[in-house]
Each structure stands twice: as C-alpha cells, then as structure tokens.
Amino acid sequence: MMKEPQLMKKNLKGLKIKLREFARDRDWDKFHSPKNLSMALNVEASELLEIFQWITEEESLNLSDDKLNDARDEIGDILNYTVRLADRLGIDPLEAAFDKVEKNHEKYPVEKSRGVSKKYTEL
Amino acid sequence: MMKEPQLMKKNLKGLKIKLREFARDRDWDKFHSPKNLSMALNVEASELLEIFQWITEEESLNLSDDKLNDARDEIGDILNYTVRLADRLGIDPLEAAFDKVEKNHEKYPVEKSRGVSKKYTEL
Amino acid sequence: MMKEPQLMKKNLKGLKIKLREFARDRDWDKFHSPKNLSMALNVEASELLEIFQWITEEESLNLSDDKLNDARDEIGDILNYTVRLADRLGIDPLEAAFDKVEKNHEKYPVEKSRGVSKKYTEL
Amino acid sequence: MMKEPQLMKKNLKGLKIKLREFARDRDWDKFHSPKNLSMALNVEASELLEIFQWITEEESLNLSDDKLNDARDEIGDILNYTVRLADRLGIDPLEAAFDKVEKNHEKYPVEKSRGVSKKYTEL
Numbered sequence: 466m467m468k469e470p471q472l473m474k475k476n477l478k479g480l481k482i483k484l485r486e487f488a489r490d491r492d493w494d495k496f497h498s499p500k501n502l503s504m505a506l507n508v509e510a511s512e513l514l515e516i517f518q519w520i521t522e523e524e525s526l527n528l529s530d531d532k533l534n535d536a537r538d539e540i541g542d543i544l545n546y547t548v549r550l551a552d553r554l555g556i557d558p559l560e561a562a563f564d565k566v567e568k569n570h571e572k573y574p575v576e577k578s579r580g581v582s583k584k585y586t587e588l
Numbered sequence: 589m590m591k592e593p594q595l596m597k598k599n600l601k602g603l604k605i606k607l608r609e610f611a612r613d614r615d616w617d618k619f620h621s622p623k624n625l626s627m628a629l630n631v632e633a634s635e636l637l638e639i640f641q642w643i644t645e646e647e648s649l650n651l652s653d654d655k656l657n658d659a660r661d662e663i664g665d666i667l668n669y670t671v672r673l674a675d676r677l678g679i680d681p682l683e684a685a686f687d688k689v690e691k692n693h694e695k696y697p698v699e700k701s702r703g704v705s706k707k708y709t710e711l
Numbered sequence: 712m713m714k715e716p717q718l719m720k721k722n723l724k725g726l727k728i729k730l731r732e733f734a735r736d737r738d739w740d741k742f743h744s745p746k747n748l749s750m751a752l753n754v755e756a757s758e759l760l761e762i763f764q765w766i767t768e769e770e771s772l773n774l775s776d777d778k779l780n781d782a783r784d785e786i787g788d789i790l791n792y793t794v795r796l797a798d799r800l801g802i803d804p805l806e807a808a809f810d811k812v813e814k815n816h817e818k819y820p821v822e823k824s825r826g827v828s829k830k831y832t833e834l
Numbered sequence: 835m836m837k838e839p840q841l842m843k844k845n846l847k848g849l850k851i852k853l854r855e856f857a858r859d860r861d862w863d864k865f866h867s868p869k870n871l872s873m874a875l876n877v878e879a880s881e882l883l884e885i886f887q888w889i890t891e892e893e894s895l896n897l898s899d900d901k902l903n904d905a906r907d908e909i910g911d912i913l914n915y916t917v918r919l920a921d922r923l924g925i926d927p928l929e930a931a932f933d934k935v936e937k938n939h940e941k942y943p944v945e946k947s948r949g950v951s952k953k954y955t956e957l
Contacts, residue, residue: 475682475683475686476599476600476682477599477600477682480682480685480686480689483686483689484689487689487692487693490698490702491696491698491701491702491703492702492703493701493703493705495703496705496765498645498646498648498649499640499648499649499651499659500640500643500644500645500647500648501645501764501765503633503636503637503639503640503648504637504760504761504763504764504873505764505765506633506636506637506666507630507633507634507636507637507757507760507876508757508758508760508761508764510626510629510630510633510666510757511630511753511754511756511757511758511760512754512757513626513629513630513673514626514627514629514630514750514753514754514757515750515754516626517622517623517626517627517750518747518750518751518754519742519747519751519951520623520951521623521891522621522623522624522890523621525621525622525623525626526621526622526676528622528677533677533679536622536677536679537677537679537684537687538684538688538691540670540673540674540677540679540681540684540685541681541684541685541686541687541688541689542688543629543633543666543670544667544670544681544682544684544685545685545688545689547663547666547667547670548685550636550663551663553649554651554656554659554660554663556656556659556660556663558663558664558667559598559599559600559603559667560598561660561661561663561664561667562603562663562664562667562668562671563598563603563606563664564660564664565661565664565665565668566603566606566607566610566664566668568661569610570610573614575613575614578614578616579613579614579615580614580615580616580618582616582619582888582889619888624887624888627750627883627884627886627887628887628888630753630880630883631880631881631883631884631887633880634876634877634879634880634881634883635877635880637873637876637877637880638873638877640873641870641873641874641877642828642865642870642874643828644768645767705765705766721928721929721932722845722846722928723845723846723928726928726931726932726935729932729935730935733935733938733939736944736948737942737944737947737948737949738948738949739947739949739951741949742951744891744892744894744895745886745894745895745897745905746886746889746890746891746894747891749879749882749883749885749886749894750883750886752879752882752883752912753876753879753880753882753883756872756875756876756879756912757876759872759875759876759919760872760873760875760876762872763868763869763872763873766869767869768867768869768870769867770869771867771868771869771872772867772868772922774868774923779923779925782868782923782925783923783925783930783933784930784934784937786916786919786920786923786925786927786930786931787927787930787931787932787933787934787935788934789875789879789912789916790913790916790927790928790930790931791931791934791935793909793912793913793916794931796882796909797909799895800897800902800905800906800909802902802905802906802909804909804910804913805844805845805846805849805913806844807906807907807909807910807913808849808909808910808913808914808917809844809849809852809910810906810910811907811910811911811914812849812852812853812856812910812914814907815856816856819860821859821860824860824862825859825860825861826860826861826862826864828862828865
C-alpha cells in the first residue's frame, strides 16, 4: 500500500519517477517530445559551457564557491533532462552509459591512445 | 580484499569509478579539465540534437530501431561526460539533480504552470 | 587620409573591423582564443535554441514581436562571434559559406534529395 | 533583363538568394522552420566546438592546415544556417549584428571592462 518510500530512493530510477510526476502534475507531457527535450538538454549543457567560456583550463579546476554552485545547478538540469528524455524514448540511461564505456574500450585501446587526445578515427 | 565487485555496481558511483580508471589508464586526466569536459558534453548533446533536427515532434516519439540505437549511444555519452565532469568538480550529480527538482517545484507552482510552457520568469 | 568612412561600411568586412576595435579597446584579445570564441558562439546559438524549445514548428514561423526581437538579438550575437572567430583564424567567412554551398550542391543532388531530409551519407 | 549577376554578388544578400534557391530546388522549405534551423545551427556550431575541445587555447591559435580547413567548413555551415534562419524570420542579420555591437558598447563600457572577462551583469 505504501509505495512512496520506494519511489523516493535517490537513484536514477527514483529520479525518473519524480520527473514523470513533475511533468504529469503540470500537464507538460505534451511539451516533452524527444525532439523538444533534446533542445532543452542542449540549452542546459550550454549554460554550463557559459561558466567556462572565458576562463583558463586551470581556473576551471579552481572555481569560486559561487561558480561551483552555478555548475552544480546546471549539472542537475542536465541529468534531469537526460533521464527524462531517456524515459520518453524507453532507454535505460545507465545501461547505455556502461555499454558506451565498453565500446570506447575497443575504440581507444590503451596502447594507442595513451596521452593522446586524437579521435579514434585518427588513431 | 575483494573490492572490485563493489566498484562494478551498475549505479552512478560505479560509473564514476569506471570513468576514472578509463582516463587514468590512458593518461587522459590532463585533457579532462572541467572546461574541456564541458565542451565534450556539449558536442555529445549536439549529436543527439542532430538525430531530431529535421523530424517532427511526433516522429521523434516513434524512432526507427537504427535511430533509437543512435540516440541510446548519445545518451550514454552524455551521461558519461556528465558524471566525469561532476567528478572533476567534486559534485554529486544525483544530489544536484534531486535538489534541482526541489527548486523547480518552487519556480513552477502547479497552479501557475499547468499546461503552460512559459519560463518561470514569465509566469 | 580619411579611412574611417570606408571602415564603417555595413558589410562583413566593416563588422570585422568594428569587432577588432571593440576587443582591442577592452584588452580582450587575450580572452579571444579560437577555443574560447567557439564556446561563446555555442552559448549564443543555444540562447537562440531556447526561444524555440517548447513551441511547435508552426509557432516558430509566427513569433510574437517580443520573441522576434529576442531572436534578432541572438542572431546578431551569433554573426558577431562567427565573424570574430573567423578573423582570429584568418578565414573569410563569406568565401567559406559560398564554397560550402558549392560542396552541398554535390553532396545533395537535386534528384536524390528532393523532399527528403536525409543526410548525404544516407542518400 | 539580366538579374543573375546581381544575385550572384558575394555578399550576405547574394548568399541569402543562393540558399533560398538551394532549398526551393530540393523542396526543403517544409523542413526549414525556424525551430528546425535553430537546431541545425547548433549542430554545426558544435562541430566547430569539437575541433577545439581537447586542445589548449594556444594550440587553437596555431591549427594545422587540416584542422583549419575543417574549421573553415564549419564556419561556412554556421554562416549559411544563420543567414537562412534570419531569412525565414524576416531579419537582416547584418543590421542585427551592428545593432548588437552598439548595445554591447553600453553594456561593456571601456573603463569598466578593460582586461576583465566578467559578464555585464557582474560589472
């Protein structure tokens, strides 16, 4: 009878449920086509980019508390839209991520890619 | 003595560890400044956008198997760079996402935002 | 002796000069590496994307005056960063654009691509 | 009677005409909603970003001939989509760009912004 505690688990599945409810309560499913969500995801990813655009790589490793909080907010947005979009497409984002790491193991063999930032097509 | 099984858990923490090892094995930490990772994240988010750019919203809800597989790959890449970037900034992406949902509850009250796609600044 | 009127011409060359002066007067050349400018360009392109993210394609053809003004501002920013980045790379953006149209004539032959939105690699 | 040479002028107006003809010949106007074009523009801007993602700012000022040619192609694409999108919205991109420089003169007064990369809201 009590399903809520299960749903509230702080993992990606719990987040997926939370985001479904958030959209349903606001009647937003009609806006949440994968096409539109892919746009929203890019907008958020770009707001993260904005934080780093004029600073050096070294400075990006030593953000002020304010900037770090901004980055945290954007990372939250990005994860939310990624999970929401994956849900609308019926994709498990965690499985997709682990599978992609496996593929990258083959595309970027350690001996060929050590210390080199080239794309696999150029290795 | 046996720590591996714990690390291999299929959750965001396990993914974080896997990505750390992947970068360390290739001596890629020097490329993985938050600045650079925010660029890589945007590149992947845009590859997802490319899948949807010329199709309708409705078509985006009914992708072919090929396109769905492409989307799955990109979602994997996006989650990987999000987790990797968060790790480099010392941010817990899941906590950030749940906190952002809470903030959005306040920015988008149900009664004001039902069926409306306006930004909270315009509500 | 009088070169200014020539420089102020409202074309891409005049714009290039204006942007050079703008950066020089503020000692901003040090921030304007092609890497950073490519980030700024993406940030602006994404602010344009934000205008269209939740509306339909049809609505995007009938923007309100406010939204149209927002779009105009973003298009201005995008053109400015494109011209500025091209200048820093020693590229003529107009020549690059005309050349790209020529290439696309070959990649997308009329008979194969009529009414079809497929990428040239899929034609 | 002979209007073609005028149309072929290598300026933004000539480019706009060329892009109109390109789309019309392929029956692509139906795909070219401002919403879709804003997505395509972001995809191209991100392909430019990809060139710079793992290199340093200094390296971005000294691209190899191959990378410079890649960047040139992407800048061509970006300008083409900017001009095409502006055309579909009835906006003159050059006027928009010059107007935006004027606005930025006010947002970033020389004395306040010299040598500083802060956003105008933080000045």
